[in-house]
Amino acid sequence: MNKHPMTKEGADALKEELNRLKKDERPRITEAIAEAREHGDLKENAEYHAAREQQGLVEARIKQIEGILSHSQVIDVTKLPDNGKVVFGATVTLLNLDTEDEVTYKIVGNEEADIKHNKVSVSSPMARALIGKEEGDEVQVQAPGGNIDYEIVEVQYI
Incomplete structure (x- = not known):
């Protein structure tokens, strides 16, 4: 597979975003889902559905960044x-x-x-x-x- 060139600066920015998503966003969303579950009926629970949607977006971005970094050749x-x-x-x-x-x-x-x-x-x-x-x-x-x-x-x- 061909590697795509990326500057060190660009790779560092992506690594920083990835770290923030994994260390800050993931736990925050997990907590929001747990709180929303406590409110009972999940079918009509807007907070639960919003948190699940946000979780899907964050997980997709994490996968996207990991894919970009794994297919990049960092050039300083x-x-x-x-x-x-x-x-x-x-x-x-x-x-x-x-x-x-x-x-x-x-x-x-x-x-x-x-x-x-x-x-x-x-x-x-x-x-x-x-x-x-x-x-x-x-x-x-x-x-x-x-x-x-x-x-x-x-x-x-x-």
Whole structure:
């Protein structure tokens, strides 16, 4: 089975969420179910049904996180030799050659991608255009509104 790349930061965040779900959420929901059971008739017990539904969602998320982590290859970019090339996990500052705007993106795994936090998936057109390039290179990225030309201003392994 192929392993999917994931940054150390992304893996740590998932491990933290998994720990919280197992140590805090599971016991809290179990307690809520036990309390709701004490209220008698389970058929018309809204608290019981809500707690059971929440339990199902938490258990599904736990399984999902465990699956993601078991199929991930964690890459710590800070431990790679910094040769100035854009690689998985690198943080890249780009200059839009048309607008002169600068933007910084971190190239992350598919599960970690979050454009609001400037994290782009390694399989995105942006990342595919950047991988293997280095500072000073110009790249063209296919965007929904047309091609955008960028210059790579800085590549950081942070």
